[in-house]
Amino acid sequence: MLKDHAYIAFSSLRKRFLRTSLTMLGIFIGIASVVALISLGQGMQDAINAQFASVGTDKIIVQGATGGFSPPGQNTAGIVDKHDLKLVSQVSGVKRAAGRLFRSAKVDYADGSEILFTASIPEENEGRELVIEANNIKTAEGRLLKPGDRKKLMVGNNLWTKDKFPKKVVIGSKLMVNGAQFEVVGLLHKIGAGRDDAIMMNEDDARDVLGEPEQYSAVIAQIDAGEIPSNVADRILRALRRDRHQKEGFEDATISTSEELINSVNTILGVVRAVFIGIAAISLFVGGIGIMNTMYASVLERTRDIGIMKAIGARNSDVLLIFLLESGLLGAIGGAIGVLIGIGLSKIVETISREALGSALQPAFPPYLIVGALLFSFTIGVISGVLPARQASKLPPVEALRSD
Amino acid sequence: MGGNNVHALQGIDLDVHEGEFMAIQGPSGSGKSTAMNLVGCLDVPSRGEIYLAGQNISTLHESDLAQIRGRKIGFIFQKFNLIETLTALENVTLPMTFQGIPEDKRTRRAEMLLRQFGLGDRMDHKPNQLSGGQQQRVAIARALAVNPPVILADEPTGNLDSKTGKEVMKFLRELNEKEGKTIVLVTHDDLLAREADRIEFLKDGVIVQSMHVHRRK
Numbered sequence: 098m099l100k101d102h103a104y105i106a107f108s109s110l111r112k113r114f115l116r117t118s119l120t121m122l123g124i125f126i127g128i129a130s131v132v133a134l135i136s137l138g139q140g141m142q143d144a145i146n147a148q149f150a151s152v153g154t155d156k157i158i159v160q161g162a163t164g165g166f167s168p169p170g171q172n173t174a175g176i177v178d179k180h181d182l183k184l185v186s187q188v189s190g191v192k193r194a195a196g197r198l199f200r201s202a203k204v205d206y207a208d209g210s211e212i213l214f215t216a217s218i219p220e221e222n223e224g225r226e227l228v229i230e231a232n233n234i235k236t237a238e239g240r241l242l243k244p245g246d247r248k249k250l251m252v253g254n255n256l257w258t259k260d261k262f263p264k265k266v267v268i269g270s271k272l273m274v275n276g277a278q279f280e281v282v283g284l285l286h287k288i289g290a291g292r293d294d295a296i297m298m299n300e301d302d303a304r305d306v307l308g309e310p311e312q313y314s315a316v317i318a319q320i321d322a323g324e325i326p327s328n329v330a331d332r333i334l335r336a337l338r339r340d341r342h343q344k345e346g347f348e349d350a351t352i353s354t355s356e357e358l359i360n361s362v363n364t365i366l367g368v369v370r371a372v373f374i375g376i377a378a379i380s381l382f383v384g385g386i387g388i389m390n391t392m393y394a395s396v397l398e399r400t401r402d403i404g405i406m407k408a409i410g411a412r413n414s415d416v417l418l419i420f421l422l423e424s425g426l427l428g429a430i431g432g433a434i435g436v437l438i439g440i441g442l443s444k445i446v447e448t449i450s451r452e453a454l455g456s457a458l459q460p461a462f463p464p465y466l467i468v469g470a471l472l473f474s475f476t477i478g479v480i481s482g483v484l485p486a487r488q489a490s491k492l493p494p495v496e497a498l499r500s501d
Numbered sequence: 502m503g504g505n506n507v508h509a510l511q512g513i514d515l516d517v518h519e520g521e522f523m524a525i526q527g528p529s530g531s532g533k534s535t536a537m538n539l540v541g542c543l544d545v546p547s548r549g550e551i552y553l554a555g556q557n558i559s560t561l562h563e564s565d566l567a568q569i570r571g572r573k574i575g576f577i578f579q580k581f582n583l584i585e586t587l588t589a590l591e592n593v594t595l596p597m598t599f600q601g602i603p604e605d606k607r608t609r610r611a612e613m614l615l616r617q618f619g620l621g622d623r624m625d626h627k628p629n630q631l632s633g634g635q636q637q638r639v640a641i642a643r644a645l646a647v648n649p650p651v652i653l654a655d656e657p658t659g660n661l662d663s664k665t666g667k668e669v670m671k672f673l674r675e676l677n678e679k680e681g682k683t684i685v686l687v688t689h690d691d692l693l694a695r696e697a698d699r700i701e702f703l704k705d706g707v708i709v710q711s712m713h714v715h716r717r718k
Binding site for chain 1: 538541543544563564567568570571572576578582583584585586587591595596598599600604643647
């Protein structure tokens, strides 16, 4: 029965193809943006969570605070150095700590030249294990750096899987880093984010070629099992403050726990998502009004059909159902096209992010999103159709038949 | 609508007997369309009563009237009144759809009726792909879809050429004679009205004359 009513509704939509399409525009723009934004937001969150999961929530990162309101050229950024590493590793609740140095370096290979992100690997075993574990560093070919390796390096996944240099980077390739020759001993698996475009070398080598004898870019600390990250973070901050004779609130180092980072990233994502969904909601609202408008026109145009249907036995409820289904279908078809366009948009963003950032932002399309979007657009259609459909169903058959 | 009520019919007393072929004839404005609407349960009188097979329908709600129309009355209109977005077959199945008849059954019946009216090869055509005569035959098939005892024909030949018009009248006569359907024909046309067994002349909302037509069988 429902199927037959739906068919009558559908045949009417098909007849008015152009108007049907234009009416659906509002709905599918709204639905497309909702689908694209939610899938990308979800993808972003998944990626970030995966990153943190690989780091683990038992890690604390200590960095120099960037000088907030200092005049240009006057660097007031705080620093962390070898002394701070020692300090951090002695704080109670810290299991082990490692310092890392990150800088850009000019890398020449086979007539090609690139500015690459260069990361240090600690010399001593405890710190080395921590860094390798926290960053999920694994070799696809060759081996990991060993303590005491000199002028050897490991290269990130993109550097050997993609054509960064005129010649392919393989085990044994000789790379010039800031003028010093290094030999590639390890080709790394994909890690994610910027680290796939980095080269990694032992700390002493890094200090040589980067000209940085004391400083670290960050100190990473792993806490003891059972400790609460934020408590240990407070203790570290207190120790640094005491060491640097600073007052509370005027520290020049920042401490972030994985938890904090996850929370702040999720908060930002949540706000971004809410804003975009708000915009999409406006579009859907306008789309709904468009459907209502079209349905009123449809009722006017089909007054005679309504009269005919009533003459041959259609009850008010039949007419109501036909018009509700018609507006519901308008919404649902618009929604289906919107879902497809939304998926397409997400895929385009995925491709662009892969090209531009080197690592893909993988949009997620959970079933609830697709089904929800379709149901939602159908509901908008039905709701927008209620008033016109009621008007149609209440038309007296004699008057309806008289109209031309 | 508001404003003044116009009494299209006044003090009419009209009996339609089962199995008869009667015509309501009158000039435009005589109230014959109103009479047909009342007989066809499309409208209820502002005063007075209408009985259909013993049931007083004057006080019924629109949805109950729809049920009665759907089961007991087949309409044939001057302008054919087919649904333009549906095919001939779908138009004929429509009344059965509203009666909740299963799909295979109604499709079979609609196909049978269309074939009977010589439209076997036009079933999937939309009304605008059919000639006037073909459209009226589809409309007649539709009127017969639920096999109603009463057929109401409102100027059924008004939009047809005379040859096709004659054909349509022949169908109506056959329906009356062979299948025993009660036919109510509404027309302004004297010749057409004479196809009926009885003619009620209507003028200014009152019946001015009743006449039995004697035809040679």
